[in-house]
Amino acid sequence: MKEIVHIDLNAFFAQAECLRDPTLNEKALAVGYDGRRGVVATCSYEARKFGVRSGMPMSQAKEICKDLIIVNGHYDYYRYLSKKFFSYLRNRFSLIEQASIDECYIDMTAEIDREDRHGYLFDLQLSLYRHTRLKCSIGHGANRFLAKMASDLRKPMGLTLLNRENIESLLWPLSIDKMYGIGRKTAPRLQALGIQTIGDLARTQNPDVRRLLGNLFDYYQSEANGFGDDHVHPEAFDPKSCSAERTFSEDITDYDEIRDMIRICSEEVAAELEKYRKSASVVVVKLRDDRFRTWSRRKALPSPVEGSASIFAEAMRIFEECYHGESLRLIGVGVDKVGNRGKDPS
DNA sequence: TCTGGGGTCCTAGGACCC
């Protein structure tokens, strides 16, 4: 049995802002753009008490939390703190898979103290705090899913061990929408079929549930029973796609403005490819109109592209084919099938 | 009080080939 750990920085951007400016400590704080069409990227636990959530329109957040302090993100600083946090972990562990800027999985089978897992992980949590001043939640389990669910159980600065002996009391009573992978669309559909908790999904034989989840049914059911993937992949970050998009504060129809934004996004995508010395063999254009209808068109290219001029040219060609005068609130340009330069990306 | 930005993975249908 492996010893998998999931570590998650609690409300990371909000924590980071408190390090930049300690007077923000223990305040209802939201990080994000405070303007028309701005949303909350992350908020402090104090703000969450009022119902403020990630992804919520900022105008709504201000409405439900009158004293909300709004800070525009300092993303370079977050990246710096994240690097510091992960380099400490990489010094101690070799099997680390970074899942995002603020979370990772670690296979600690070789390192952990099996006589006292809780004490070992508690010490790790404290050392991380001493070295970085960052608070994290730690979850431990025999596989990725259990570790991830465990770290979600107690926040902030939580430490939870889930195993096949305590999942019935700790995991199964959780509402089905708390299950990793079940989101706002699938949860209500499952509930309509009588699946209210993770335990219900773990035990169900209902063929309607199987039909709803399709091929994912067996996967989710074994996860819920504590039998999941326990592989941690420590390979260097290797992006498969890359994109840039912008929402306008006012919808636009002006051709020159649209073309300028396609150029800007193309340049951002090209810069990202340049950073990793990659090229791509598919270009994608994404549009969203004033009624929030979103559509995209993609084109596989006979040979890979990498420079902003060629990405821009392809993106404009695609745009001309799929734009029919709609009033646009969003324009995006992306590339897919990203591979190393000079090699076939497949 | 309307809904950001950057990713991953899955599905379903069509084209094309043998």
Place this chain on the structure above:
DNA sequence: TCTGGGGTCCTAGGACCC
């Protein structure tokens, strides 16, 4: 005329996550 079966690649859209 009325139409197989399998495999692969491509596309568009949806769901989900941070």
